[in-house]
Amino acid sequence: MSKQESKNINLEHMRRDNKSKVLGWVRKGYYSRADLASLTGLTRPAITSIVDELISQGIIKEASNHKMVGIGVKGRTPTPLAVVPSCYVVGGVYLTRNSITVGLTDFAGVAFDKTVIPFDKDDDSLKVMEEACSILDKYVSKVGKGKLLGIGVATPGPVDRQRGVILNPPNLDKWWGLGIGEYLSKRYDTFVRVDDNSNALALAELASPDNDSVNSFSIVVDESGIGGAAVLNGELYLGAIGLASNIGHITVEVNGERCSCGNIGCAELYASAKNMVKWASQIDERFVDWKTILVLAERGEPKAIEVIEREAEYLSAIAVCAINMLGIDTVIFHGPISKSAKLMRAISDRVKKRRLTSASSIQVRGSTISEGHLRVATELVIEDFCRRGAVI
Numbered sequence: 001m002s003k004q005e006s007k008n009i010n011l012e013h014m015r016r017d018n019k020s021k022v023l024g025w026v027r028k029g030y031y032s033r034a035d036l037a038s039l040t041g042l043t044r045p046a047i048t049s050i051v052d053e054l055i056s057q058g059i060i061k062e063a064s065n066h067k068m069v070g071i072g073v074k075g076r077t078p079t080p081l082a083v084v085p086s087c088y089v090v091g092g093v094y095l096t097r098n099s100i101t102v103g104l105t106d107f108a109g110v111a112f113d114k115t116v117i118p119f120d121k122d123d124d125s126l127k128v129m130e131e132a133c134s135i136l137d138k139y140v141s142k143v144g145k146g147k148l149l150g151i152g153v154a155t156p157g158p159v160d161r162q163r164g165v166i167l168n169p170p171n172l173d174k175w176w177g178l179g180i181g182e183y184l185s186k187r188y189d190t191f192v193r194v195d196d197n198s199n200a201l202a203l204a205e206l207a208s209p210d211n212d213s214v215n216s217f218s219i220v221v222d223e224s225g226i227g228g229a230a231v232l233n234g235e236l237y238l239g240a241i242g243l244a245s246n247i248g249h250i251t252v253e254v255n256g257e258r259c260s261c262g263n264i265g266c267a268e269l270y271a272s273a274k275n276m277v278k279w280a281s282q283i284d285e286r287f288v289d290w291k292t293i294l295v296l297a298e299r300g301e302p303k304a305i306e307v308i309e310r311e312a313e314y315l316s317a318i319a320v321c322a323i324n325m326l327g328i329d330t331v332i333f334h335g336p337i338s339k340s341a342k343l344m345r346a347i348s349d350r351v352k353k354r355r356l357t358s359a360s361s362i363q364v365r366g367s368t369i370s371e372g373h374l375r376v377a378t379e380l381v382i383e384d385f386c387r388r389g390a391v392i
């Protein structure tokens with residue numbers, strides 16, 4: 001390769017990186033070109049050129065009649081920019097241990113067709129997939145394959161991301177080894193990205209306008225077990241073998257029970273809402289589910305508050321571990337455990353007392369993602385497209 005060719009490739013990479021940065025900010029809010037220059041550190045001419053290109057691709061537009069949420073950088077034409085939701089349609093598949101959600105969202109992640117199919121743990125995975133795809137077929141045929149940007153698949157981990165294969169998630173035996181990525185890419189002749197639920201949730205958090213000033217954080221997900229993921233400097237942190245942030249499998253009871261993972265006293269044995277209810281029902285027979293416990297705690301029932309305090313002890317241990325290991329100051333909780341403001345406050349108070357350094361910047365909170373599972377699955381595709389600088 002000649003020097004000139006090598007230089008051209010580097011320039012192309014740089015341009016894609018810059019496009020990716022700009023698109024990332026436009027997705028988060030209604031910023032002007034001047035705001036984007038300030039937020040990305042790029043020059044105004046570079047921003048103008050990239051914005052023009054993204055507008056000509058039909059991916060973003062000027063949203064003149066929308067209220068600015070920009071950072072107040074003055075410019076000659078402080079016109080807010082926004083993504084064009086209708087520029088692409090994105091397929092999503094979100095698998096849990098007892099249901100599969102399939103559907104389509106627009107490029108802004110807003111669902112317009114969605115079905116949730118429940119299944120039993122003994123059901124054949126290929127039959128479930130066939131049923132799910134017969135529904136997805138109808139949705140895709142309505143919009144036309146040409147509009148489909150890709151399909152995001154979020155599944156309980158571990159997964160082989162490269163090959164799009166579900167490996168061996170606990171309590172999902174019938175799905176072990178399923179090459180769901182290849183299955184879908186052949187059927188729809190489109191790009192498919194497969195990742196675990198926690199990583200997909202973390203990417204959806206990163207894209208959320210609620211996180212416009214946070215690009216390093218950890219999430220703790222309570223969804224049949226406890227999972228986790230981390231984003232560092234705007235990038236998903238996967239670790240050396242791609243299994244980082246399995247926060248549910250850190251020890252919180254050194255003399256505790258053995259977990260199915262092989263470790264002793266894992267957090268998910270004690271802190272998942274399901275296992276906490278199991279423990280709580282032994283101290284009060286009214287504690288039949290997590291929701292009841294939360295309602296009774298809000299009413300000031302001492303035993304329900306005791307359960308919340310116990311849960312806060314475990315979850316704050318997890319949060320402090322993530323904060324000290326990763327050097328982050330934001331932890332976001334998902335699932336049933338995130339539904340109680342009282343619990344979030346109790347965790348936050350403990351974390352601030354136990355943190356190694358200054359506690360002033362610590363943020364512990366429940367997720368605000370409102371679009372649900374489908375939006376989380378399709379983010380896998382939208383994020384990938386934006387990260388590659390809007391190149392298919």
Ligand SMILES: [Zn+2]
Nearest residue numbers: 249259261266
């Ligand atoms: Zn474990």
